[in-house]
Amino acid sequence: MFFASDNAGPVHPQIMNRLAQANTGHAMPYGNDPIMDEVRDAIRTAFEAPEAAVYLVATGTAANALALACYTQPWQTIFCSVTSHIHEDECNAPEFYAGAAKLTVVETDDKMTPEALTKAIEKHPEGNVHGAQRGPVSITQVTERGSIHSLEELNALTAVAKSYDLPVHLDGARFANALVALGCTPAEMTWKAGVDVVSFGGTKNGCMGVEAVVFFDPAKAWEFELRRKRGAHLFSKHRFLSAQMAGYMQDDLWKTTAALANDNARHLADGLRAAGATLLHKPDANMIFAKWPRRIHQKLHDAGAKYYVMDGPLEGDDPNEPLSARLVCDWSIGTEAIDQFLSYF
Amino acid sequence: MFFASDNAGPVHPQIMNRLAQANTGHAMPYGNDPIMDEVRDAIRTAFEAPEAAVYLVATGTAANALALACYTQPWQTIFCSVTSHIHEDECNAPEFYAGAAKLTVVETDDKMTPEALTKAIEKHPEGNVHGAQRGPVSITQVTERGSIHSLEELNALTAVAKSYDLPVHLDGARFANALVALGCTPAEMTWKAGVDVVSFGGTKNGCMGVEAVVFFDPAKAWEFELRRKRGAHLFSKHRFLSAQMAGYMQDDLWKTTAALANDNARHLADGLRAAGATLLHKPDANMIFAKWPRRIHQKLHDAGAKYYVMDGPLEGDDPNEPLSARLVCDWSIGTEAIDQFLSYF
Amino acid sequence: MFFASDNAGPVHPQIMNRLAQANTGHAMPYGNDPIMDEVRDAIRTAFEAPEAAVYLVATGTAANALALACYTQPWQTIFCSVTSHIHEDECNAPEFYAGAAKLTVVETDDKMTPEALTKAIEKHPEGNVHGAQRGPVSITQVTERGSIHSLEELNALTAVAKSYDLPVHLDGARFANALVALGCTPAEMTWKAGVDVVSFGGTKNGCMGVEAVVFFDPAKAWEFELRRKRGAHLFSKHRFLSAQMAGYMQDDLWKTTAALANDNARHLADGLRAAGATLLHKPDANMIFAKWPRRIHQKLHDAGAKYYVMDGPLEGDDPNEPLSARLVCDWSIGTEAIDQFLSYF
Amino acid sequence: MFFASDNAGPVHPQIMNRLAQANTGHAMPYGNDPIMDEVRDAIRTAFEAPEAAVYLVATGTAANALALACYTQPWQTIFCSVTSHIHEDECNAPEFYAGAAKLTVVETDDKMTPEALTKAIEKHPEGNVHGAQRGPVSITQVTERGSIHSLEELNALTAVAKSYDLPVHLDGARFANALVALGCTPAEMTWKAGVDVVSFGGTKNGCMGVEAVVFFDPAKAWEFELRRKRGAHLFSKHRFLSAQMAGYMQDDLWKTTAALANDNARHLADGLRAAGATLLHKPDANMIFAKWPRRIHQKLHDAGAKYYVMDGPLEGDDPNEPLSARLVCDWSIGTEAIDQFLSYF
Secondary structure, three states: OEOOOOOOOOOOHHHHHHHHHHOOOOOOOOOOOHHHHHHHHHHHHHOOOOOOEEEEEOOHHHHHHHHHHOOOOOOEEEEEEOOOHHHHOOOOHHHHHOOOOEEEEEOOOOOOOHHHHHHHHHOOOOOOOOOOEEEEEEEEOOOOOOOOOOHHHHHHHHHHHHHOOOOEEEEEOOHHHHHHHHOOOHHHHOHHHOOOEEEEEOHHHOOOOOEEEEEOOHHHHHHHHHHHHHOOOOOOOOHHHHHHHHHHHHHHHHHHHHHHHHHHHHHHHHHHHHOOOEEOOOOOOOEEEEEEEHHHHHHHHHOOOEOEEOOOOOOOOOOOOEEEEEEEOOOOOHHHHHHHHHOOO | OEOOOOOOOOOOHHHHHHHHHHOOOOOOOOOOOHHHHHHHHHHHHHOOOOOOEEEEEOOHHHHHHHHHHOOOOOOEEEEEEOOOHHHHOOOOHHHHHOOOOEEEEEOOOOOOOHHHHHHHHHOOOOOOOOOOEEEEEEEEOOOOOOOOOOHHHHHHHHHHHHHOOOOEEEEEOOHHHHHHHHOOOHHHHOHHHOOOEEEEEOHHHOOOOOEEEEEOOHHHHHHHHHHHHHOOOOOOOOHHHHHHHHHHHHHHHHHHHHHHHHHHHHHHHHHHHHOOOEEOOOOOOOEEEEEEEHHHHHHHHHOOOEOEEOOOOOOOOOOOOEEEEEEEOOOOOHHHHHHHHHOOO | OEOOOOOOOOOOHHHHHHHHHHOOOOOOOOOOOHHHHHHHHHHHHHOOOOOOEEEEEOOHHHHHHHHHHOOOOOOEEEEEEOOOHHHHOOOOHHHHHOOOOEEEEEOOOOOOOHHHHHHHHHOOOOOOOOOOEEEEEEEEOOOOOOOOOOHHHHHHHHHHHHHOOOOEEEEEOOHHHHHHHHOOOHHHHOHHHOOOEEEEEOHHHOOOOOEEEEEOOHHHHHHHHHHHHHOOOOOOOOHHHHHHHHHHHHHHHHHHHHHHHHHHHHHHHHHHHHOOOEEOOOOOOOEEEEEEEHHHHHHHHHOOOEOEEOOOOOOOOOOOOEEEEEEEOOOOOHHHHHHHHHOOO | OEOOOOOOOOOOHHHHHHHHHHOOOOOOOOOOOHHHHHHHHHHHHHOOOOOOEEEEEOOHHHHHHHHHHOOOOOOEEEEEEOOOHHHHOOOOHHHHHOOOOEEEEEOOOOOOOHHHHHHHHHOOOOOOOOOOEEEEEEEEOOOOOOOOOOHHHHHHHHHHHHHOOOOEEEEEOOHHHHHHHHOOOHHHHOHHHOOOEEEEEOHHHOOOOOEEEEEOOHHHHHHHHHHHHHOOOOOOOOHHHHHHHHHHHHHHHHHHHHHHHHHHHHHHHHHHHHOOOEEOOOOOOOEEEEEEEHHHHHHHHHOOOEOEEOOOOOOOOOOOOEEEEEEEOOOOOHHHHHHHHHOOO
């Protein structure tokens, strides 16, 4: 009954197999391994972007921080949502990599709106040397509250960015979960929607620890390579990053695992609703925020269920006080564990 | 015939097995996995340092840069050798992580001497606000020229550092190779010799991508955790770093693979000497620098041998001009490939 | 009719005289001039802080950024108000000097409240490695909206900071204006109120370009000296910073000029109210925010009056639409210019 | 008898007068003062560079660090001489402003040679992601040992830089001293010689605290303005920087004071030679390095003479042991003080 995060599950067997296969003899280090050529091709094909520059790193924070740094000057500010991972969960890594740039929160509850984004940008007038200068817009898809931007919403946000000539980054730690939920193509969710660079997540969706950074404009390629090395994120035995991503792309495994995770979440959400819990955000992908009485939390806790209780202590006087929780399903959790979880309601 | 580096070989089966074993169910992320407890214990035991703070990262550059940053203020300079990896091969990562600190080269050919170190430190008088301030001393064991500091040499260097109250970092990317060559204990080569923090390498010696940072003074623990996260080096699926290191420590595999690598190098060095090549540095561990005529380089190259030619182009007029080369042996290379290599002389 | 800022007026004659007097022969550079001894004594006496470390820099942004950097780790966040100069008007200088730390806005309109500060701090739970860590609290006195914290308000804010063991910085670019308005002592407005370091402004209040940074705990002294030098803010001909500050402290000139500025603002505020303008913030010190019809703005503009119109444009269809403006009075402006300004209403 | 530095003398009366004249009424802040227009014109005219971007800062370290930062990426290294101010005397300010870039010392005693520069650049092969990348070349004219590069030497160095497509910075803290010694034009010593940006010093040559940064390619203008603000080096009461520089440029005062300083040094050097002291570097400008017996140092010291003794303690057993000293003459020192100094020999 592990719903604490999708970053704690096992690696998919297909990926483990590719790691084992890759482990023969010597291979050129630092990204010059032949498996990386396969990965580059696979990602370019998937994104319909034959010129894209494709790189691998081992953590999502590295992907975000390095990608953003390529588009941010130290005197600029990055526009992001209040719930964004780069703002809340990266311990100033984006600021560090961008040379002490700022992050500006676009004031909405979760997903940015074009109006709120415009307002945030307008607060930083051009030509004013005293304030932080306008920098890139970073959109998180799926958001950290489990919401998905429709293609229409995405295009509306990037249109604002483009109208100010600002680059757009997509934090796709859960890119696959959004994609299968929307039923669109990778191109539609990225460069066709005005995205310049995407963090294409693997770790949360069945890999061991690998994320791709995909630049649709290859002009940033060499700068990224230098930033990655300087950030100490260039792997010598790089083939083991490549092998993970190769296994992930092979036969669209990435879509399969994402669909599994989303299905698991839907099953759990349906069960929670049926059990009388209140759902707090629309569970678009594989993340659920919901509220139910303390006494049920306590039973679940005693039974070993793992998830975050967002407000208030588990211990408390009122057994019926509703406490909200975050539940994340990964591809591996399965309906059995979910049903077991629901059985405590 | 792969002698380009020890960072390009396969992962040892014992480590692959531990990765496979670790891949069951969910585990707490970010270093809270139970395998990390095992690793911590194993390293503390190996180093006879029950209080040591032990952390894992995936690259040697990350280990060095993060470890040094914990001991360096941005207005200080790190004293290192002219051949050190931190100075030559990390694309300003140590400077980046230490907040724009400087590196000062101690002027010797390879290994620092106490005299040269003293001179370098004395050039930065205390209380002079205009110059870079004295920072930590970083020693590389094995050096990037394949030399090993004897325990006596190590103690002499740290004595200089301590006399100025400066902390000492040991870049142990090839820690195991030095240790088995010296036949000493990990404690003797680190804290008993005055080392405050060590980058304990795994990647070059049979792991997939893992290095431990070991602080003998646990006071730096929390700062390291924050720096690691901020540097984007904290793994969510951390158990797969832990599993590698657990497999590496188990039954002293790390010493076994290092001894294999050193034996391979000795076999190669003996063969080169017998074949008339000139050895340029004393090959203490698993790295050899040697010189032989261009025409033999050309034959080896045509036969697919991989290694770095240090001076001059492989193509050239004089077939007998001696060109120097770097040859690195890893644990897996084996005498067969070495003898094949030697057969071209 | 110059009301654009108090940073654009002339230097007070008493300060010009001290500069002229200082200009004889040679003086030891870099802060070792004898006038600096006089300044240190004068400021220690004024603040009743015989142990305080006192330094001079030439700009307010340097004072703020260097002072904060001494209390901020790169992985922390500085708590400040939404209108604070460090957040809005320093082009990421605080982030730069603090090694890429973050700024967190405490959500109120202008002055922080203890409740809002507590909420902002609580959003950064201790021991959570993923988020920015809690850093210093920076309070602006006078605020950038012209408001003054009463001693009670100040003590309530620092009590919150202290309850979390966080240091407190006071941005006193208009310290003197606040002090004479409150009628308190420098000690009461700083260390007695829990302030650890203050940017004690001179430039806006009659100096040429000098600010003091006063640390009530002298333990930060050497770090500040190194940070100042590294930031390129250590003057060689330092006596000309000292002379300004010496002239400023002499015979309490700093209180005299501040009182003049506040009186000018009061005269202007009274006149505006009498003329039917709407005052937007309580004008506690020397800054006024007020609203009046566009047509009067236009007349003033044509007559050469200088001040910022906040919600323009100056040109517009409706001559009676009220537009708000910021008016700042310095010590030198005088009632004549103010009455001339008011004559256009 | 003050020979410790040229940064400790008085401000020239012509400059004090301009400061006094500038002190009337209000002036637009932050570089928008009309005197800055005059300064810009004067410098463009002097340098025969009608398009040059001209900015003022208050310290030489700020001029160097900000100018270099505009031409340096964080993963690059700046090539400089072993005696350069940026390497030895700026407490890591260039590294700080350039985002943690490196400095690489070109190995000569003082002035770079084209051969040594080429060698230093070649050690950083293009396309090698592991090492620091090639960055700008910074030349110091006058060097910190008092030597001047002839125009031929300067052109030879910049030719090397240009052959690698590297930008060139000139640290001209003593620009005027070199210029009058060479008898050339500012254009000949800068853009005609391949210099891209120059720190044009004022402080050491009769100003209070002002240096100009002159970009011959105005494309860097806005970036410099943002870097200056972010570095906290943008003055609000900027007219008082402008007034200094205006006074300095007026009627070629800058050449007059430099000629005075150089003449003073020549007088002192002649006297020292006559008195039997050994001159260590060729005293091309206003700085002298010489050696004479300890007992004379002691007499001079007792008589209040101020200068740096470079080697060994003033106190010592052997009264005849020669100790070397650095003596710097500014424009104001005059022959009387020099002759008094020489009378102790």
